[in-house]
Amino acid sequence: MKSEEIVVAGFGGQGVLSFGQILAYAAMMEGKEVSWMPSYGPEMRGGTANCIVIISPTRISSPIVTQFDTAVVFNQPSLDKFHPRIKKGGLLLYEQDGIINPPYREDIDILPVPAVREAIRLGKKQIGNMIMMGALLARRPLVSLDAVLVALKKSLPERHHHMIPLNEEGLRVGRQLAEKSRHEPSVLFPTES
Amino acid sequence: MKSEEIVVAGFGGQGVLSFGQILAYAAMMEGKEVSWMPSYGPEMRGGTANCIVIISPTRISSPIVTQFDTAVVFNQPSLDKFHPRIKKGGLLLYEQDGIINPPYREDIDILPVPAVREAIRLGKKQIGNMIMMGALLARRPLVSLDAVLVALKKSLPERHHHMIPLNEEGLRVGRQLAEKSRHEPSVLFPTES
Amino acid sequence: MNPPIAYNGLELVYRRPVTLTDTPMHYCPGCSHGVVHKLLMEVIDEMGIQSETIGVAPVGCSVFAYNYMNIDMQEAAHGRASAVATGIKRMLPHRYVFSYQGDGDLAAIGTAETIHTVNRGENILIVFINNAIYGMTGGQMAPTTLPGMVTSTTPYGRDVATMGHPLKITELVARLPGAAFVTRQAVHTPTAVRKAKKAIRSAFEYQRSRLGTSFIEIVSNCPSGWKMTPLEGNEWMEKNMFPAYPLGDLKIPSATKPDAKVKEEV
Amino acid sequence: MNPPIAYNGLELVYRRPVTLTDTPMHYCPGCSHGVVHKLLMEVIDEMGIQSETIGVAPVGCSVFAYNYMNIDMQEAAHGRASAVATGIKRMLPHRYVFSYQGDGDLAAIGTAETIHTVNRGENILIVFINNAIYGMTGGQMAPTTLPGMVTSTTPYGRDVATMGHPLKITELVARLPGAAFVTRQAVHTPTAVRKAKKAIRSAFEYQRSRLGTSFIEIVSNCPSGWKMTPLEGNEWMEKNMFPAYPLGDLKIPSATKPDAKVKEEV
Amino acid sequence: MIRGTIVVNETICKGCELCIQACPQESIGLSDQVNIIGYRYAILVQDNCTGCVNCALVCPEAAITVYRQSKQSIKQKSTAQV
Amino acid sequence: MIRGTIVVNETICKGCELCIQACPQESIGLSDQVNIIGYRYAILVQDNCTGCVNCALVCPEAAITVYRQSKQSIKQKSTAQV
């Protein structure tokens, strides 16, 4: 597996940073080299937040890159900002809700995900991110679902552990959404690497 | 004339700094290169004050030297401190009043001056320093008396100018004291250089 | 961009002050900074002193104030805004000068500059935004943080035994002879906003009359730092901040020479 | 060197404190610094706490205090003595810690450290020597310099309009919750000296009882800076300093747990 | 009743709801849509605005412009009613 | 009258005269000689010192040691006088 450079971006409250952390932690547990680099500082004031996650079989040189294999975005400004920075042949996942001008590039794999809508349907807005995660892993089997769940446990405070099953459900839903999307389905089962 | 390196030292209030300034100013007016370097800082707190005056026909390299051609001292601590730092064949003038252990060196020209006593006799304690100056110039004709008087005028605030004649008197007395001192008399009239 | 002065038969009664630039502000939703910026620019509009006023921005969330205020401005080092303002005022005594500072900036690292600027009675206005927290750096304890209040550097709440009590710098400042006008205001309700604006207006007029330092504390919210919604924040502020920092004038000029020329509100 | 305890039939009633070293002090004749040094060491002698006390010297004429006080001492950067004392006390909470500072050190460059140290209620003693001038550097204006007073940086007298009024930092400090004991004393007469010593003694006892910060201002003379004889200086001090800096307690501990073990005066 | 209205600059509104609370007429609410910077924004939800300016005063973004019936038109109306 | 006396460490005395002013008995004066550090120093000029300690208290150099008649010796004396 080659190294994967991912950006996760959205508004402050949307949990993009922990999305990236869960991904990185899961990968670390599977023996990969990982780095997680958040955007920080006053641009966060009422602005967007993002983090760069790099997953690699070998030592990572710089945690900060400007071109990405994969972008997971949760709002319009982030879409506009990172859409052009995706490498040719790369992957773009985005939350459909609140996107006015959708992406246009032909040379990348684009997957809109109605995560918020689905989450509300499932009755817990919070699991939207896991739906997104499920969709991502369907397209890019970077880590196993099990690893993600362990990571999730780690990141959730005890009192929220009862929500793990619901999140598991979210991951599954996400995967399904990815599968029935117009693009050719990719590997369905998590890599064992 | 070779360059002359002089130290003037005494207690804070004894006017040693202005003694040095008058000397330097007078020399400057006679076209010499001069430098005046005071001791400064907290060692002045309740301690001794001194200044180094260098008079030279050529540019002066360092205003700070550790060996002196001439030392003019006004108290015991200064005598003890600078007595050993006088160059062989150099000159030591000191105020007699308050000196418990007089200097002993054989290889320098030593001239005790009862300036305070004489000043009190003349009725103005303040002119003690000019008596000292007169004695100094008798031994070392560094500058003319006229130059000293001009310098004095410069340094004295207007309201004290009436004291100039008295100081002139002091200079003369000092010169006399120097002359009738046990040592072989040196040049009596000021140099015109 | 000027709004139409009439809108289907109705006339314009309130508009965004012209001296406030069109740049959208970067503050969090509901943050008091925006309101205070607005009031300052309204007063400058009304007094017509845009060309005579120089502002000093602090280091804090309002570090970008100069992006929003369409006047000459300087951005000062953290805590030194009042020293910078002093430097400006001493060189341009006929200009209106104000500094705009947060509680960390003014009451922690800048304590010495604050005290001495006011003690010298520098003829400037100091606007002090007290939100009881370090907003910009992510919600650390401020000198004005309330006892027991949880911040990122007081995870177990501010312990007055080891971290001291909230510092009421405004009360200290009010005791300094150089202080001409010292008041504590808020901007969480229309009434409060009206009062706060009046205070700012007076401060500029006192400066014109060379009365000394005006010091206006605005007890503010920091929804992000407090981890509350703006409405929750305002409520919490009334319940907890106001008792500790009671609103009102702490010092008003003995002899004020108020200025005749006062424009009508638009 | 210990004096004989009896001297032709008379017995020893006063001696130089043993914790004061034999090194002659460098202060100018009649300077208050010497008296205050002496009192501090007397109290340490009487309480028998030489081995438990750590002092902090400032930058100022008393920078050499550690040459005269035979206790562990640290010499702090100009204005930072109270921060240094804080560092020591936080690491050694069972030690007695005091800082000794001049008006320039404590009330000018060190203002922020002074205010915040007291506001935190650091359990230390701050001795504040107010001689209304910068002695060590040769008599420049201090924050406490009186209006109209001539110094080397106010050749035409302190002009309050441009240089501000004397800063009464002790009054400010007294308002801080962290302050346990705040008093203003002098050492120009035997009675004053006795009072001042009592204040110092109490401060150390309050520190033992962990009551918070004790702050003792000593209104002092600076014959050299003032260009007066010591006697003239004391007279001038009574006439001019005391009205501006009235002697007496500004704040005394509400609940003091006084310590039983109090030694007899020698 | 005095007629008034507000115009909200919805591109800069951050949906803080301070105006909603400040409005004595309960004329203001939030949109369902989010704007370009991701916030639901203030909109008039009732046509009973009196142009009291309260909302505009508390708005941190200075996003609200307020219009009101002119004084004389009010007078006219009232006289008319007589 | 209670008998006392003082011993002045004349090598460190700076002749500030504070003790002279502090002495209620006017027992102290300055020497004509200056000491090694250049100051005229305090000396007893009358034999009427009561050992009241005032001079020592105000001395900035802590140069003064004070001695006084012991309490009982005072008692003895007074009784003797009866």
Added chain:
Amino acid sequence: MNMQQSEQPRLMKGNEALAEAAIRAGLQGYFGYPITPQSEILEYLAAELPKRGGVVLQAESELAAINMIYGASGAGARVMTSSSSPGISLMQEGLSYMASAQLPCLVVNINRGGPGLGTIQPSQGDYFQATKGGGHGDYRLIVLAPASVQEMADLVFEGFRLAEKYRNPALILADGALGQMMEKVVLPPEGTLPMVDKPWATTGKPEWRERNIITSLFIQPEKMEEVNLQLQAKYQQLQKEVRHEAFEVEDADILVVAYGLTARIAQKAIELAREQGLKVGLLRPITLYPFPSDVIARYTRTATAVLVVELNSGQMVEDVRLAVNGRRPVHFKGRMGGVIITPEEILEELVSLAKEYRVAEEKLEV
């Protein structure tokens, strides 16, 4: 020891790893003031250190913090403070005082882009300030430059060890990215850094010893010069503590010298260059002071040219030039103001240098 084995790798921010490592290294007192991008250090310690027997105090300023450190260190404690560029500038007087009074402490500078308020993005612009002494007078700090979250933790131990061994402030200089990024880290075990005794500390003077005095005032020039000679001798001693990492240097035609994150990026570039058949190697100073001059001199005997890469306008390059002393051309490539250089940029530079010096030409023709 077995703690070590029991220790699982964690995913941690550099700032947090450093803070946790400090606790495990026996930190007794921390005094600091918030500033991005290093506030996590204060925040982490505020939550953890008190529980584990240490003292944390949020100071009113960096100025107060460094002087509290002065007092606490003088009292014999193992102490630390941390800040970022502007805050470190405010500590310069205090650091000069501590170096002069010979007080050990650990200072952390999570370097952001300057000058002025600048940007909060990563930078190496404070190299001069750290290594030449930003404060007044002749003194040096011991300067350590981590290149990974793992080293952020490890070098804390080294920092305390050196600071206390030489009675001199030590400084960890790391760019903002190293503070903010998360990486795998295996934390060093607790209790591996024994407390050293400090007979000089002001802990209260017992009968049996002279009083201890912590001071930097030596009014007599002769005495002050003595102190300075002591310091200089100490800095000589320090030379033996030089640490560096070498990567593919043996056969290198071009030697790259870089530290911190930049070194990692350079290493990536070197891997790419090697793929193109260029003989390039990396020398990474871990101690910036003492500086590995001899090592660099040694390796440059074989190399044709040297390339120094920094996130500044060229600061360490001066020390490299001094080490190379004209024997080889020394080139510089840098980015400033918080911009991170990419492996590609460095590769480009390497390729053109290879051309310029005609090394491995044939390969380049391909």
Added chain:
Amino acid sequence: MNMQQSEQPRLMKGNEALAEAAIRAGLQGYFGYPITPQSEILEYLAAELPKRGGVVLQAESELAAINMIYGASGAGARVMTSSSSPGISLMQEGLSYMASAQLPCLVVNINRGGPGLGTIQPSQGDYFQATKGGGHGDYRLIVLAPASVQEMADLVFEGFRLAEKYRNPALILADGALGQMMEKVVLPPEGTLPMVDKPWATTGKPEWRERNIITSLFIQPEKMEEVNLQLQAKYQQLQKEVRHEAFEVEDADILVVAYGLTARIAQKAIELAREQGLKVGLLRPITLYPFPSDVIARYTRTATAVLVVELNSGQMVEDVRLAVNGRRPVHFKGRMGGVIITPEEILEELVSLAKEYRVAEEKLEV
């Protein structure tokens, strides 16, 4: 002009000559805090400047002073502050801000012996701080080094000129002796340094122009890098302002490089050496930044060896080595902590170097 002729030579302290010169150079605002050995500057200005239309304010600290200077300079005024080593350390953050915001001002450092509180005696220990940037980030100060009371006055004009021309803080670095000593000085006439207009100054925004903003905050790295590139370009420009003085360098076998008072002492040593037949010359940098590297490189083509003399542990010697770049051996002789080196010490060094490099041997046999 006739003022010049009318001007009599005076006997003045360096500090006072500098202060009077500043007034004649059009000083509008001075903000400072007392410290030995430079308090006379504040004292002189407090007495004179207000009479002559300027503002003097004794700040509560050096920290306040440098930030008042920031504001005053940003308001378009010609401003100055002065201090000595510890006080200058407290100004480092402010200086970094001013360099970044491109604000002109003149800062005077009457250098005393450090580190720490140190001694108040003369020193050159702050060379690194002055020339490499004691503050954070990539910036430089314009640094001028007077060697006489006359130059203390003259370089004030040069300092203001350069500071305003390049919108950068300028610093006069002089040891304590130059500040305290009295020498003959002919003061430069008033009004020879015209006011430059400062369209960037915050004087109040008129209708007809955009608002002016003085800031050093550029949160976007790309923007911050731009600013840095501007600064670097400016520093390149500065190279053409290099000033130095050469003494008997043409035929010199040994080139002595020294600045300030040390250069005068070295000159004396050189005179003595020449009497002994040694071919020795002196290169005195007057601008320490920009540093006369080219000049030194040029003269060292002919010389056999170089001797750098400083009142510190060896700071400028690094810049000399960088200039010489290994072509010639560079030796160092220094004293520290306020001790003044003597001509004899330098002479001794010169003689032994002459022996070592077998220059002018026959003469030495005599």
